[in-house]
Amino acid sequence: MKILNTALAAALALGAFAAPTLAETKVGFVYVGPIGDGGWTHEHNKGRLAVEEAFGDKVSTSYVENVPEGADAERVLTQMALSGHDVIFTTSFGYMDPTINVAAKFPNVKFEHATGYKRADNVSTYSARFYEGRAALGTIAGHMTESNQIGYIASFPIPEVIRGINSAYIHAKKVNPAVEMKVVWVFSWFDPAKEADAATALIEQGVDVLMQHTDSTAPMAIAEEKGIVAFGQASDMSAFGPNAQMTAIIDDWAPYYIQQVGRAMDGTWTSVDTWDGIAEGMVAFSEFSDKIPADVAAETKALIASMADGSYHPFTGPLNKQDGSAWLAAGETADDGTLAGMGFYVEGITGDIPN
Amino acid sequence: MIHLEKRAEPSKTWTAFTPVLAVILTMIAGGLMFAALGKDPFEALRTIFYDPLFSEQFSAYSRPQLLVKAGPLILIAIGLSLGFRAGIWNIGAEGQYIIGAICGAAVGLALYPSQSWLIYPVMILAGAFGGWAWAMIPAILKTRFNTNEILVSLLLVYVAEQLLASMALSTLRNPEGNGFPGSRNLSQHWATSNPELISGTGMHIGVLFGFIAVIMAYIMLNKHMLGFQIRLTGESPRAAQFAGVNPTRLILICLGTSGALAGLAGLFEVSGPAGQVSIDFNVGYGFTAIIVAFLGRLHPVGILLAGLLMALTYIGGELAQFMLGLPGASIQAFQGMLLFFLLGVDVLTNFRIRIGHGGKK
Numbered sequence: 001m002k003i004l005n006t007a008l009a010a011a012l013a014l015g016a017f018a019a020p021t022l023a024e025t026k027v028g029f030v031y032v033g034p035i036g037d038g039g040w041t042h043e044h045n046k047g048r049l050a051v052e053e054a055f056g057d058k059v060s061t062s063y064v065e066n067v068p069e070g071a072d073a074e075r076v077l078t079q080m081a082l083s084g085h086d087v088i089f090t091t092s093f094g095y096m097d098p099t100i101n102v103a104a105k106f107p108n109v110k111f112e113h114a115t116g117y118k119r120a121d122n123v124s125t126y127s128a129r130f131y132e133g134r135a136a137l138g139t140i141a142g143h144m145t146e147s148n149q150i151g152y153i154a155s156f157p158i159p160e161v162i163r164g165i166n167s168a169y170i171h172a173k174k175v176n177p178a179v180e181m182k183v184v185w186v187f188s189w190f191d192p193a194k195e196a197d198a199a200t201a202l203i204e205q206g207v208d209v210l211m212q213h214t215d216s217t218a219p220m221a222i223a224e225e226k227g228i229v230a231f232g233q234a235s236d237m238s239a240f241g242p243n244a245q246m247t248a249i250i251d252d253w254a255p256y257y258i259q260q261v262g263r264a265m266d267g268t269w270t271s272v273d274t275w276d277g278i279a280e281g282m283v284a285f286s287e288f289s290d291k292i293p294a295d296v297a298a299e300t301k302a303l304i305a306s307m308a309d310g311s312y313h314p315f316t317g318p319l320n321k322q323d324g325s326a327w328l329a330a331g332e333t334a335d336d337g338t339l340a341g342m343g344f345y346v347e348g349i350t351g352d353i354p355n
Numbered sequence: 356m357i358h359l360e361k362r363a364e365p366s367k368t369w370t371a372f373t374p375v376l377a378v379i380l381t382m383i384a385g386g387l388m389f390a391a392l393g394k395d396p397f398e399a400l401r402t403i404f405y406d407p408l409f410s411e412q413f414s415a416y417s418r419p420q421l422l423v424k425a426g427p428l429i430l431i432a433i434g435l436s437l438g439f440r441a442g443i444w445n446i447g448a449e450g451q452y453i454i455g456a457i458c459g460a461a462v463g464l465a466l467y468p469s470q471s472w473l474i475y476p477v478m479i480l481a482g483a484f485g486g487w488a489w490a491m492i493p494a495i496l497k498t499r500f501n502t503n504e505i506l507v508s509l510l511l512v513y514v515a516e517q518l519l520a521s522m523a524l525s526t527l528r529n530p531e532g533n534g535f536p537g538s539r540n541l542s543q544h545w546a547t548s549n550p551e552l553i554s555g556t557g558m559h560i561g562v563l564f565g566f567i568a569v570i571m572a573y574i575m576l577n578k579h580m581l582g583f584q585i586r587l588t589g590e591s592p593r594a595a596q597f598a599g600v601n602p603t604r605l606i607l608i609c610l611g612t613s614g615a616l617a618g619l620a621g622l623f624e625v626s627g628p629a630g631q632v633s634i635d636f637n638v639g640y641g642f643t644a645i646i647v648a649f650l651g652r653l654h655p656v657g658i659l660l661a662g663l664l665m666a667l668t669y670i671g672g673e674l675a676q677f678m679l680g681l682p683g684a685s686i687q688a689f690q691g692m693l694l695f696f697l698l699g700v701d702v703l704t705n706f707r708i709r710i711g712h713g714g715k716k
Binding site for chain 2: 062065083157
């Protein structure tokens with residue numbers, strides 16, 4: 001017992017000396033899933049590591065995984081702010097209100113909230129135009145399906161997810177007018193068991209191409225097992241579906257994270273709303289599978305290039321809403337405001353948005 | 356040779372001592388795990404158990420948060436412990452918690468934006484009623500058709516989750532929420548909010564109810580006929596029948612009470628710390644409360660302490676993640692060890708360890 005006490009005292013003393021020096025900038029990350037999810041959180045964590053690499057000794061970073069969206073997030077954020085973090089990235093939509101609430105109490109701490117729409121003097125928001133990536137995936141999916149049935153595993157019916165479904169459908173339909181899209185809502189960002197069940201159910205209904213807007217690699221693994229085609233979400237998932245994965249949308253947060261942390265360090269940080277896409281490199285693609293026919297790959301790459309140089313917008317009219325009412329006239333493109341609050345399917349998608 | 360000998364009756368000393376022993380064993384095994392992860396085990400344990408309570412940096416904020424996190428756990432666990440003592444297994448407190456929150460919030464939202472002080476008491480009643488009604492489903496199915504209450508109450512959790520999603524997306528959705536799921540924020544409207552009773556203490560009405568539930572349960576179990584019947588049924592169902600205990604009535608009371616308390620916990624959470632009905636409003640309090648009930652030996656005072664300890668591991672666990680870079684899964688494993696060791700050392704309560712040749716062949 002005495003040895004234990006001595007050791008404990010020594011440990012306490014060591015802990016006191018290990019306190020970080022004041023000069024370094026402390027950057028915190030709050031994650032909705034585990035860093036090993038192979039998708040969304042994994043990419044945010046890569047962004048964190050990139051910040052460490054870019055600034056070396058001048059920064060220290062930390063993170064908390066699996067933080068539920070709600071009261072628990074507010075507590076984690078408060079404790080991070082109390083522990084002297086200078087910049088805190090909150091990387092899920094559901095952290096919006098907690099971020100705003102905590103930011104009001106810590107005016108000197110800079111907050112960066114992903115995919116939300118509420119800002120304050122010390123709260124920036126950032127998101128990526130994932131729907132541009134979905135347009136490319138939809139094009140490949142439309143060509144690859146033989147049963148003309150595309151399955152889509154969706155998380156929550158929020159505008160970001162609905163935009164992705166619409167964009168994928170529009171571009172699949174463009175290359176294959178017979179295509180149908182089946183959507184399953186799992187009401188979770190990360191639930192491998194539920195996602196796997198949804199994938200199995202879709203495949204049993206005749207789906208031979210699978211897309212997902214959830215964070216785990218479970219659907220990819222099921223697609224591999226059943227020998228169908230799938231797309232990685234947020235990160236390269238080819239390790240889980242070497243044959244199944246055609247390509248993956250990669251969320252590359254690193255440049256944005258490095259830029260914002262840099263601004264916080266040199267005092268030029270201000271609250272901004274960032275929505276970047278393929279052009280800025282925030283939306284990227286993993287290597288195309290060699291199972292994609294060469295002409296399809298070329299067509300898709302041309303589409304990606306046209307979105308990158310701004311000559312093509314994925315939501316270009318003529319487009320109708322699901323109920324048949326007119327939305328965009330021929331040649332008209334959707335404005336960011338409509339896209340940010342998108343709560344409807346485009347014409348041709350069957351089924352209802354849950355409500 | 357080591358073998359176990361059954362005690363005539365459970366050891367009183369060990370009953371009280373096993374939770375302490377389990378905590379010590381968890382600290383040792385957890386410390387080894389943290390060391391294996393390349394972290395200083397003493398620093399990790401200090402961050403989890405000491406810093407939230409006493410560190411200058413955090414304690415002013417963490418200590419009140421301890422009550423916020425422990426409040427619903429204690430309230431639910433007290434209800435569960437009554438049934439568990441009588442051998443009635445309500446595993447679905449999570450579902451009752453959700454339905455209580457939905458019913459209570461629905462009342463508040465229906466009357467929005469009225470400012471009457473009567474609204475909150477009605478919400479409390481509605482929350483308790485919602486949880487009670489959801490628990491009555493397994494109760495009545497058990498008393499009428501002898502179905503297994505473990506399965507029915509557990510599966511009703513998933514039904515409740517679907518109902519919650521539907522409420523957040525349609526019926527209770529905030530009309531001014533830009534089409535995003537989730538209700539109005541109840542905690543930002545005076546008449547529907549469950550605020551801190553004393554600012555900066557974390558003490559909200561739900562925590563107060565938790566403490567009252569501890570006292571009431573203690574009195575009932577020790578001084579009241581019903582408490583005697585519950586204990587007797589758990590210890591010897593046959594003797595209870597001879598003593599005139601009506602099993603149907605006991606099932607309805609135990610499941611009903613635990614449901615109502617879980618419903619209350621949901622209502623206090625949705626109108627306080629969580630603030631709104633959202634798709635993923637529930638974060639597992641109903642399941643964690645089962646661990647709390649057992650860690651507290653199904654004793655009201657034990658549950659109070661176990662609830663606070665469990666809350667401490669959550670809050671300290673978060674600190675350990677961002678202060679020391681411990682992975683989230685290691686904190687969950689640490690919490691799991693607590694229950695594992697508790698159940699493991701429980702053997703000492705009911706058995707005596709004999710070394711050498713005991714007993715005849």
